[in-house]
């Protein structure tokens with residue numbers, strides 16, 4: 001029995017038929033919507049390569065049933081940049097060599113975006129490492145990843161401060 | 173994964189009606205259930221999606237000082253609820269010591285309590301397992317038993333319950349509220365999970381169709397906020413299940429222990445409340461001798477179920493350390509590595 005669900009994927013709201021309820025969000029993204037950024041590493045919640053944001057929170061898309069997410073907003077790596085303008089986390093990963101082969105990178109970056117939104121780690125590298133422990137990197141790019149997350153977080157809070165200062169300036 | 177019918181429940185009565193059918197299973201976030209379905213370990217023919225049930229996603233404080241944790245509250249939301257974490261710091265620390273940030277964002281409170289064992293022979297359908305297939309045998313016996321039980325096990329099954337969350341909850345006398353075809357009932361968490369005995373396939377007291385709706389912490393649970401810790405020894409300090417864990421809470425009065433609470437994780441097929449150890453501590457000064465006596469009492473009945481005798485001494489030492497840290501006082505902020513039994517690493521030591 002096919003069920004239709006509505007998902008907002010990377011800002012676009014769409015009705016999606018789910019012919020088989022066994023479909024995970026990861027398989028829907030990769031096979032159904034051809035968004036292959038999210039990777040299938042383990043398919044069992046153990047590696048983080050499939051990390052995407054659902055309603056603003058990072059989760060493992062391999063362990064989420066697509067039909068259960070009817071109505072949700074999904075953000076994948078493909079929706080992060082604005083045109084050619086990279087997201088600060090993407091820029092920081094490049095600046096700090098936060099990858100080698102790149103397989104884990106979409107998951108690392110989406111996880112980092114989620115971590116920064118959660119605002120629990122602060123500037124403490126140990127807390128950043130702990131909060132990123134759900135993302136494995138077989139190339140061992142961890143040192144660069146930690147630096148990238150810290151720098152992106154700093155850059156984004158600067159933006160926020162600047163943006164609100166500009167808004168206040170405009171209001172005055 | 174075998175095909176199944178997907179049913180989205182709209183209220184508790186609806187869920188219970190749909191969940192009572194043979195072959196039905198409740199779907200919360202699916203982080204344990206889908207994993208087991210992919211491996212062919214769980215083979216439900218109907219999934220009843222409970223994630224939209226109204227009223228079960230809130231943490232509610234009552235005037236009498238109790239707190240009600242809705243079945244659908246996400247693990248991360250509970251751990252990061254500032255008032256909750258301040259009052260029940262060992263519960264927050266246990267939650268944050270478990271799984272990964274992604275999994276905690278999805279996992280629900282009831283799903284965590286209901287999660288199945290991580291015994292590798294249970295998850296491997298090529299192995300004999302009395303829990304998965306009653307009467308088939310237990311390939312864990314004589315196998316790889318590092319994470320298996322040292323308390324409360326039986327000849328039929330030596331598995332452990334893997335939840336961190338349940339360990340401080342059982343120490344704090346949490347109660348499970350259940351809705352079912354015959355109405356609602358409450359069961360202490362300590363009596364909720366069954367020891368294996370000769371029927372390891374019966375994991376909890378839930379009857380077919382019964383649904384966990386709320387986890388309740390009684391008013392007395394709030395008395396331990398100043399002196400509570402959860403420590404967890406794992407093979408790596410993050411994103412790993414407990415080899416052994418301990419939730420220790422103290423209420424101190426005039427330099428003496430007025431009341432102690434202790435539970436152990438990773439040692440039995442249920443979160444293990446150690447009441448004998450609590451009795452040993454009552455009225456004593458909070459010093460190492462007292463904590464050692466408590467640890468001995470807690471592990472008095474322990475025996476290895478394979479190559480895991482080391483867990484008994486490890487558990488004793490962890491109990492002492494957890495009580496020492498609890499006596500020193502709950503930290504102002506949760507440590508960077510929640511549950512770590514080791515001293516915090518000096519900065520940049522392992523960058």
Ligand SMILES: Cc1cc2nc3c(=O)[nH]c(=O)nc-3n(C[C@H](O)[C@H](O)[C@H](O)COP(=O)(O)OP(=O)(O)OC[C@H]3O[C@@H](n4cnc5c(N)ncnc54)[C@H](O)[C@@H]3O)c2cc1C
Nearest residue numbers: 045200201202203204205270271280283284286335336384
């Ligand atoms: C890689 C990995 C690492 C992990 N590490 C840890 C760890 O270190 N510590 C730890 O404690 N946990 C760990 N977990 C387990 C995790 O905590 C559980 O998967 C999660 O809590 C389950 O919650 P859920 O909402 O996803 O439940 P689901 O997977 O949806 O359900 C789990 C079970 O509970 C039943 N169920 C769900 N809700 C109810 C209800 N309201 N009433 C009755 N039955 C119900 C389901 O039918 C199913 O049998 C880990 C998981 C993974 C995949």
Ligand code: SF4
Nearest residue numbers: 291301302310329330
């Ligand atoms: S220990 Fe229990 S769960 Fe593991 S194989 Fe034996 S019967 Fe199955």
Ligand code: FES
Nearest residue numbers: 041042043048062
């Ligand atoms: S593919 Fe989802 S966690 Fe590995």
Ligand code: FES
Nearest residue numbers: 100102137138139
């Ligand atoms: S860059 Fe290769 S796995 Fe991380």
